[in-house]
Amino acid sequence: MRYSSTNGPIDLVGIGIGPANLSLAALLKRHPRVRARFFERRAEFQWHAGLMLPNASLQVPFLKDLVSLVDPTSELSFLQFLATHKRLLCFINANFPQVLRREFNQYYRWACEQLDTLDFGREVDAVELDGETLIVRGNGWSQPTRSVVLGTGLQAAVPDCAKPWLSTTLLHASQYLINNNPVEGKRVVVIGGGQTGAEVFHHLLSDSGAMPASVTWASRRWNFAPLDESSFTNELYTPGYSNYFYDLPETLRATLLAEQKLASDGVSSALLEAIYRRVYELRYVTGMSCNLQLRPARELIAVARRGDGWSITFRHLQRQTHETIHADIVVLCTGYAYGMPACLDAIADRIERSGDGYVVNPDYSVRWDGPKGCRIYVQNAAKHQRGIADPNLGLIPWRCAQIINSVAGCQLYDVDEAAPFVHWEAQPMAVQSGTPDLEMMS
Ligand SMILES: Cc1cc2nc3c(=O)[nH]c(=O)nc-3n(C[C@H](O)[C@H](O)[C@H](O)COP(=O)(O)OP(=O)(O)OC[C@H]3O[C@@H](n4cnc5c(N)ncnc54)[C@H](O)[C@@H]3O)c2cc1C
Incomplete structure (x- = not known):
């Protein structure tokens, strides 16, 4: 494992604490040897406060919380939040079709209280390179690190x-x-x-x-x-489809994103x-x-x-x-778009771009010409390469698990999912026992 020494740069700095980097921090709780800190400009956790309407509900099942997808036994799951607050049985009885966004915000804020790696009220102004180390700077403070995870959200x-x-x-x-x-x-x-x-x-x-x-x-x-919330459309929100989409040609990915609009928006x-x-x-x-x-x-x-x-x-x-x-x-109500955060200005011209987006490696690090050991990972910034699931809550823990494995240099989380029901990938023509004869079906 590649862990930093006590006095040198830490392993990871997360910029922004929304659901994406909060999931990363929550999954790292079990792995304190990965030394991480997270910085958020706001004084406290807030999930889209300007749209926290009284009856607004989550658009995903509550099991798509901060951790359950890759670590269902985590002490930071939504179910654990309910149990800790003695509302589990009432929650079951209430039988909500979807959880209220206000309650999920309570859950997120509770998770923040359980983590000692989060710093609120600290805006990151700059990310600079000093030799083999990235320096994350704010007003009057700095933090050296080997890698940065951008969780700055959309504008x-x-x-x-x-x-x-x-x-x-x-x-x-x-x-x-x-x-x-x-x-x-x-x-x-x-x-x-x-x-x-x-x-x-x-x-x-x-x-x-x-x-x-x-x-x-x-x-x-x-x-x-x-x-469109039908079962087969929900297959677009699986790691298998995200990986399949990643390998498609750029023009086809753009066409599919337009076709799949109603599956997310x-x-x-x-x-x-x-x-x-x-x-x-x-x-x-x-x-x-x-x-x-x-x-x-x-x-x-x-x-x-x-x-x-x-x-x-x-x-x-x-x-x-x-x-x-x-x-x-x-x-x-005209939506949101990704924009490279201003704190990257000092190294922006070293980062490879494709259209408006980064060129993102399979482990969610961006391609850039910095030192090999210095990585910049992105959350919620790879829709053009990963598909419609990328900006949503559904696959966040899986993405974070990949980032953690990459930073640690070993498999701390199992990210291998069962094959999706749908065979997105073209199959070789060989006939396997028990499967239909593909030649005869064509
Ligand atoms: C109203 C609304 C409801 C949604 N509901 C759902 C839903 O039900 N299901 C679903 O799947 N998806 C939903 N989404 C989409 C998506 O899940 C959310 O947008 C989610 O909040 C994205 O998380 P994030 O952590 O990437 O970004 P954000 O939540 O936007 O968090 C980014 C954070 O980074 C901070 N930041 C930015 N720059 C800096 C800096 N330089 N220094 C320090 N901090 C910085 C910001 O202050 C912010 O707190 C919703 C989106 C919106 C707008």
């Missing part, structure tokens, strides 16, 4: 035409609850037809005592489309149903005067100031006509 994606106007009343969804605009009697426009757009639209209609005057929900998609069916029922209720049962507009196949093309509010122009993607709407509040 808010804002359409170009909206960028100059970002403010308290025209905001990205990540700021939705932080801004907490009063909406009663206001004209609100929600842009984006994914899960976040749906959650915000539903939330705006939830308080019968403080309804907006109007709510428009616009999406580029041709309809408000459900997340659709709206959960339960939420679509709740929205439909609420619209029905408001229109036919309560008779409230909130004007609801559902507008799919619309692309935002222009934003302008209009008095104290906004003038928002859409192109209808099927008719090629334009529509302009006036609004007091505009919420951009």
Whole structure:
């Protein structure tokens, strides 16, 4: 094993503490000989606080927690959290279809309390190379290390035409609850037809005592489309598929990512149903005067100031006509994108890039021309090479286990999974006993 000595550089520094690097820290608890520290700019753990809506639920089963996928006996599992807080039986009885995101956030914060490798309130400003060592620097502190794991997450994606106007009343969804605009009697426009757009639209209609005057929900998609959660689609969230995808040609990977969009970015069916029922209720049962507009196949093309509010122009993607709407509040549920963090500036030109992304090795280290022993690993930054599972919670422990094995130079975690049900890979034509004759089936 390649472990550092007590006084030299440590083995690993994690930058950012979201679910990804928290999983890494949790899995390293069993292996204290891998000397690691994690730095987070925020004063405490927060999981997308601006979108922690009261009824928002997890889009994965709770077994996709920080550890269970590779270490189901870990003391940092979600089940252990429930047991520690004496709520296991009630949790079973409650029979939630999905766990509330607020409860998973409690679990994450509890896990943070069990770990002594986490430093909050420490922004990493720079990663530099000093001989054979990486130096991670913040304001008035530095930490030498042999490897760095970037867990800095994604950045808010804002359409170009909206960028100059970002403010308290025209905001990205990540700021939705932080801004907490009063909406009663206001004209609100929600842009984006994914899960976040749906959650915000539903939330705006939830308080019968403080309804907006109007709510428009616009999406580029041709309809408000459900997340595909069927069993075979869920095979895309397996290590086997991630490895298969990794070996495909770049252009094919890009095509597949576009085709598989609704397997990751659709709206959960339960939420679509709740929205439909609420619209029905408001229109036919309560008779409230909130004007609801559902507008799919619309692309935002222009934003302008209009008095104290906004003038928002859409192109209808099927008719090629334009529509302009006036609004007091505009919420951009336009997603997230990866951007290389500024703290890498000093070594950025030594890191190999492909389009907007890094060139990522099978162990999640990036290709760069630094010393052989110095590695930079990435979490949540390899969708273009690993597929739609990469930004989600589902495979995080498996990815972390691979990173740990690579840093340790030996197999501390078993990352070999059973073969997936689906044969993604082309098979040699040899006929094996007990399997169908492939030649005859073609
Ligand atoms: C509202 C929302 C709900 C989601 N729900 C689900 C779900 O149910 N299921 C699912 O599979 N996926 C979900 N996702 C997708 C994904 O799982 C989450 O985005 C997840 O938080 C990604 O984890 P992360 O650790 O990569 O990044 P983040 O959670 O974004 O954490 C990154 C951290 O790095 C810190 N940081 C950044 N730069 C620095 C620096 N220079 N120095 C120090 N710290 C720094 C940030 O402050 C932040 O705390 C959701 C995404 C969103 C936006």
